[in-house]
Amino acid sequence: MKYRSAFDIIGPVMIGPSSSHTAGAARIGRVARTLFEKQPKKAIISLYGSFAKTYKGHGTDLALAAGLLDFDTFDERLPEALEIAKQSGMEIIFKEETAIPEHPNTVKINLYDENGSEFELIGISIGGGSIEITELNSFKLKLSGEPAVLVLHNDRFGIISSVTTIFSKHQINIGHMEVSRKDKGETAIMVIEVDEKINETVIEELTALENVTRVIRIVD
Incomplete structure (x- = not known):
């Protein structure tokens, strides 16, 4: 550790x-x-x-x-x-x-x-x-409970790239990221831990993405 x-x-x-x-x-x-x-x-x-x-x-x-x-x-x-x-x-x-x-x-x-x-x-x-x-x-x-965001989404091509592009645009560094899905093409979840708190603008942009169903922010 x-x-x-x-x-x-x-x-x-x-x-x-x-x-x-x-x-x-x-x-x-x-x-x-x-x-x-x-x-x-x-x-x-x-x-x-x-x-x-x-x-x-x-x-x-x-x-x-x-x-x-x-x-x-x-x-x-x-x-x-x-x-x-x-x-x-x-x-x-x-x-x-x-x-x-x-x-x-x-x-x-x-x-x-x-x-x-x-x-x-x-x-x-x-x-x-x-x-x-x-x-x-x-x-x-x-x-880990650090500042993070969970993105629930439909498992579709390009969604991961769309999400990381938003973080890059706002110059937010990603410390840890992983994706889990129940089955191909079905519901999936992204866990993204970052080095700073995520503001409301980022959450709104993530939520507006096609195939994103829910965004949850965690602030330590």
């Missing part, structure tokens, strides 16, 4: 006893909330490995709830996140899974809105508050 700065080793500013079990968990929850684009009505959170064994003692449950409420890692409301979630009408169910994951700090989050629409995300906390999102609605991907 490569570290970009000393803060990747020391860890983030946070409330909680563990950067991996608390700060990392809060960031995973917050990314899930961002991708869902609203506060969920219900969340089923499946914990694996070390998360499943120690989540109550390390405050992982509080951190995940805080992230779903869109709280940052240093938000002083984090210790009361479960109660705040309950008061806001969000039901949260935790499940301790026995399956052995590839990484010990793994969580699967299933979110539901008032209409029953479902969203699924799998994330891992890799230490020092750093995270990776490894799966999104059955799409395999790698998303």
Whole structure:
């Protein structure tokens, strides 16, 4: 694993006893909330490995709830996140899974809105508050939680070139990019991590592209 700065080793500013079990968990929850684009009505959170064994003692449950409420890692409301979630009408169910994951700090989050629409995300906390999102609605991907944009699109010739041209025009450097699709010619998703925050003009231009169905911005 490569570290970009000393803060990747020391860890983030946070409330909680563990950067991996608390700060990392809060960031995973917050990314899930961002991708869902609203506060969920219900969340089923499946914990694996070390998360499943120690989540109550390390405050992982509080951190995940805080992230779903869109709280940052240093938000002083984090210790009361479960109660705040309950008061806001969000039901949260935790499940301790026995399956052995590839990484010990793994969580699967299933979110539901008032209409029953479902969203699924799998994330891992890799230490020092750093995270990776490894799966999104059955799409395999790698998303670190840095400033990024997800572009959902129809799998058509030229769409990748059209998207990268917009980033080039605005002189935005792409640090990491990958494309995943369910099948040839069907729905696909681009994950694009960049070195700076993406402004609204870029989002509008991406959204206007033919065959792009949805654009989601993630700001760390």
